[in-house]
Amino acid sequence: MKKRYIFFKGLIYTLDLYTDEFVKLFAEQGAECLVVNAAQIEDEMIRLKAFLINEVTAVISFNNIGLHLEFEDGHNIWDQFVIPFFNIMMDHPFHYKTALDHAPEQMVLLCMDRNHVDYVKRFFPMVKQAEFFPHAGIEVLRGDAGRQMVPIAERKIDVLYAGGLSRYAAEGLIPDLGRIREFDAFAFVKHALETLIENPQNTTEDVIEAGLKELDLRFHDEKLGEIIAELRFLDSLAVSFYREQMIRTLTEAGITVTVFGVGWDRCEWENQHLIYGGIAQPMQILELMNESKVVLNTMTWFKRGAHDRIFNGMLAGAVVVSDSSEYIDEQFKDGEQLKLFSLQDRKGLTETVKTLLSNTESAQKTADCGYLCAKEHHRWINRFRDIALC
Numbered sequence: 001m002k003k004r005y006i007f008f009k010g011l012i013y014t015l016d017l018y019t020d021e022f023v024k025l026f027a028e029q030g031a032e033c034l035v036v037n038a039a040q041i042e043d044e045m046i047r048l049k050a051f052l053i054n055e056v057t058a059v060i061s062f063n064n065i066g067l068h069l070e071f072e073d074g075h076n077i078w079d080q081f082v083i084p085f086f087n088i089m090m091d092h093p094f095h096y097k098t099a100l101d102h103a104p105e106q107m108v109l110l111c112m113d114r115n116h117v118d119y120v121k122r123f124f125p126m127v128k129q130a131e132f133f134p135h136a137g138i139e140v141l142r143g144d145a146g147r148q149m150v151p152i153a154e155r156k157i158d159v160l161y162a163g164g165l166s167r168y169a170a171e172g173l174i175p176d177l178g179r180i181r182e183f184d185a186f187a188f189v190k191h192a193l194e195t196l197i198e199n200p201q202n203t204t205e206d207v208i209e210a211g212l213k214e215l216d217l218r219f220h221d222e223k224l225g226e227i228i229a230e231l232r233f234l235d236s237l238a239v240s241f242y243r244e245q246m247i248r249t250l251t252e253a254g255i256t257v258t259v260f261g262v263g264w265d266r267c268e269w270e271n272q273h274l275i276y277g278g279i280a281q282p283m284q285i286l287e288l289m290n291e292s293k294v295v296l297n298t299m300t301w302f303k304r305g306a307h308d309r310i311f312n313g314m315l316a317g318a319v320v321v322s323d324s325s326e327y328i329d330e331q332f333k334d335g336e337q338l339k340l341f342s343l344q345d346r347k348g349l350t351e352t353v354k355t356l357l358s359n360t361e362s363a364q365k366t367a368d369c370g371y372l373c374a375k376e377h378h379r380w381i382n383r384f385r386d387i388a389l390c
Contacts, residue, residue, distance in 0.1 A: 003031040003057040006048070006083075008066040010039035015062045015090070017282040018380070021138050022060060025381050031057070038065050045071075052081055058389065059085045064099040067107060076104040084108055086389070088133060092301075093120050094205065097229045100124045110387075113305030114326070115203055123225035131387065134327055136380045137311025140286045149317040152293050152367055153360040158256045159353060160292035160318070162285045162309060165244055165263030166300075170236035180230070183215055189231065196238040200343045203303055204228075204235040235301050242323075242343045243298050247274065249346040250296075255353055257296070260285060289316035293363065294356055297322035298343070306331075310338065314374035319356050319367045321349070331377070337370040 005026055009019040023033045034051045036044045049071075059066065059078060067087055069077045078085045088110045093100060100109070101124065110133035111117045120130040141147050177185035188211060195207050205228050212219065212227070219227065244267070250257050251273040258275040265276055280288070289295050295313030297320060299306075304326040313320040320338040322328065334340040339356065341349040356363040 001055075003029075004051070004054065005031055005033050005057055006051065006059040006066075007033060007035045008038045008059075008061045009035055010037040011065060012062075014282045015065070017138070017286075018062065018088075021380055022384075025384065036066065041066075041069070048077075052077075052083075056081065056083045059083055060088070060389075061085070062088045063090055064096055067099060067103065076106075078106040079104045082106065086110055086387075088112075089116065092116060092204075092232070092235060093124065094225075094229045094232045094235075097225065100127060103127055111305075113302040115205075115302075115304045119205060123221055123228075132305075133383060133387065135306045135308040135311060136378050136383045137308055137313075137315040137374055138286060139315040139375065139379065140283075140290055149371075150290065151360075152317075152319065152364045155291050155293045155318075157258050157288065157292040158357055159250065159258065159294045159296055160288055161243075161247060161257055161259045161296045162261060162280070162288070163243060163259075163298070164261030164279075165240050165266070166236040167240035167244075168263045168266060170233040170240065173233035173236065175230050180227075182227075183212070183217060185231075188212075188215075189234065192231070193234055193237055196234060197241055200238070200242065201303065204232065204238065204301060208234070239298070239301050245346065246296070246298055246343075246349060249350055250353060253350045253354070255350070255357070258288075258292075260288070286312055286316065289313050289318055292316070292318045293360070294319050294321055294353060296353075299323055299325060311374050311378045314338070314367075314370035314378070317367055317371050319363045320370055321352060321356070332370075332373065335366070337366065337373045339366065 007019050007023055009016045023035060026033055036048055064087060067085060071077060083106060085104065085107045087107050090112060093116055105128060109120055109127055109130040111130060112135055114132050117130045117132050120127050192207050192211050196202065196204060208228050208231055209224060247257055247259060248269060251271040254273060256273045256275060258277055260277045260280045262279060289312055295309060295318040297307055297309040302325055306325060306327050310320050310322055322338060322340060323343050324340045332338055339352050341352055
């Protein structure tokens with residue numbers, strides 16, 4: 001029987017890029033795909049109803065988009081039609097407490113970090129199935145016979161970093177700390193952020209829980225989950241701190257870094273070696289990676305997962321330079337498929353990047369090994385095969 005899938009797009013450009021890639025992959029496997037425009041969901045309900053007349057294999061979506069859809073009778077569509085809803089969680093689950101607290105039974109939560117799976121099982125016990133589903137990459141040149149990979153030595157961009165400074169977005173997540181009565185939230189937040197920065201191997205939720213225990217405060221998981229969700233902005237602040245420090249360190253060492261994303265134009269510092277390209281569309285970023293010698297990555301505080309910058313950079317034929325994680329250590333060997341650095345070793349990062357830029361022959365070998373590894377093991381088709389959807 002022909003497999004039939006439902007996808008959602010139309011709200012977030014990055015997620016739309018993934019969705020387009022998924023639809024292409026599943027169509028190549030002979031599946032029938034319905035793509036629902038989530039930005040015009042009321043107008044799309046007629047098409048959705050028509051597609052549901054025949055059996056649907058699964059829904060594949062991101063960050064709860066389409067998860068809570070109902071028809072006029074008020075019943076969740078996916079529970080009503082018994083359709084598995086594969087909800088790919090691109091961010092930490094603590095960002096989506098309300099949505100996950102009321103998730104339909106048919107939801108299968110796919111998390112980008114093993115710690116996120118553990119978090120869901122502890123703080124969202126009503127979620128019946130949560131699985132580790134690591135990031136993967138997209139190869140722009142796939143299927144384009146008219147284009148060839150540009151050698152490292154001939155690439156125009158020395159170092160590319162695609163990612164904004166999340167501290168500005170985090171400002172909008174900060175709650176009214178004064179209404180937290182159980183402890184001095186202002187002092188607690190200051191101490192917790194300092195702890196995260198001094199110990200970047202720790203997760204935000206672990207630091208928050210440990211900090212509460214230091215105050216001799218112990219909460220049941222439901223209340224603790226609420227506190228962690230309220231203080232989740234700490235995660236973004238820690239990510240942003242190291243992201244900015246890494247870029248600043250490189251530029252102060254005379255290395256030209258091209259950055260894209262929100263916030264870089266608001267930095268309190270300037271450097272002639274920092275090139276701000278503005279906000280680019282996701283496909284443009286992939287194209288730019290194909291013109292870059294080094295693609296720099298810093299994790300979004302994923303300690304047992306990965307970020308797609310790693311795999312996209314490899315599939316673009318660039319040398320990926322990244323901090324590590326449990327998953328990255330399992331999949332790659334430092335110096336073979338990529339170069340790894342410690343967030344607390346800025347000098348080491350600088351030396352690594354300078355060596356790559358000055359020795360393009362060695363850099364090319366690393367880039368080639370990374371490309372072959374990512375092409376064989378870290379494309380989205382690999383991920384869906386792992387969960388038997390392709």
